[in-house]
Amino acid sequence: QKEVEQNSGPLSVPEGAIASLNCTYSDRVSQSFFWYRQYSGKSPELIMSIYSNGDKEDGRFTAQLNKASQYVSLLIRDSQPSDSATYLCAVTFQDYKLSFGAGTTVTVRA
Amino acid sequence: EAGVAQSPRYKIIEKRQSVAFWCNPISGHATLYWYQQILGQGPKLLIQFQNNGVVDDSQLPKDRFSAERLKGVDSTLKIQPAKLEDSAVYLCASSPPGLVAGELFFGEGSRLTVL
Numbered sequence: 160q161k162e163v164e165q166n167s168g169p170l171s172v173p174e175g176a177i178a179s180l181n182c183t184y185s186d187r188v189s190q191s192f193f194w195y196r197q198y199s200g201k202s203p204e205l206i207m208s209i210y211s212n213g214d215k216e217d218g219r220f221t222a223q224l225n226k227a228s229q230y231v232s233l234l235i236r237d238s239q240p241s242d243s244a245t246y247l248c249a250v251t252f253q254d255y256k257l258s259f260g261a262g263t264t265v266t267v268r269a
Numbered sequence: 270e271a272g273v274a275q276s277p278r279y280k281i282i283e284k285r286q287s288v289a290f291w292c293n294p295i296s297g298h299a300t301l302y303w304y305q306q307i308l309g310q311g312p313k314l315l316i317q318f319q320n321n322g323v324v325d326d327s328q329l330p331k332d333r334f335s336a337e338r339l340k341g342v343d344s345t346l347k348i349q350p351a352k353l354e355d356s357a358v359y360l361c362a363s364s365p366p367g368l369v370a371g372e373l374f375f376g377e378g379s380r381l382t383v384l
Contacts (some may be wrong), residue, residue, distance in 0.1 A: 162331070167309075190371075191314075191369055191371045193371050193372070202360055202375035202376060202377050202378050203360070203373075203375050204375070205373065205374075208369065208372060210369075231304045247318050247337075249311075249370040249371060250371075255370040256314065256317075256325060257371045257373070260311050261309065262310075262311055
């Protein structure tokens with residue numbers, strides 16, 4: 160059973176701080192890695208994708224991938240109250256099927 | 270560009286009743302997905318269509334769930350009879366041809382409560 164695991168949180172950070180979210184996955188032969196943001200009562204929205212080892216930055220978001228450790232993370236710099244949401248890690252495995260983790264809830268304190 | 274449209278947004282039914290959800294993907298998106306998201310969990314894929322053909326329905330409880338995508342455009346997901354554990358948000362998503370697998374556009378979802 161292919162799995163994507165995340166700490167459920169909640170993760171509480173003060174405004175302006177860095178929020179660090181972690182995700183591990185079970186299958187070494189994994190293709191692509193994604194972070195979706197889901198506001199309460201809303202649908203998931205893709206915010207980051209990463210396909211190769213290393214870091215990828217997009218504005219205040221940085222995704223980090225380490226395939227050898229089967230680990231992907233998301234850093235949110237200068238956290239804002241509008242970043243308060245659940246962040247879903249998603250992985251496509253060898254069969255190109257997308258599997259989601261349970262999500263980490265982030266609360267940014269003003 | 271219009272997003273993925275879903276209806277109804279909310280539905281409350283008694284157990285053993287039936288319900289149907291409708292989805293219209295973004296124009297030109299060949300791939301359509303139905304996900305089930307139970308409160309506190311990540312979305313779980315129920316069925317994936319490529320045009321009007323089924324790509325994956327391995328996690329669809331076929332004794333009670335059915336889905337179709339006639340003409341390769343909009344889609345309907347049906348549950349009959351519903352059980353208490355079917356209470357969830359049913360998310361429809363679509364993706365265009367040529368996009369990396371995993372980059373999905375979600376609709377607002379249909380929230381089902383089974384009493």
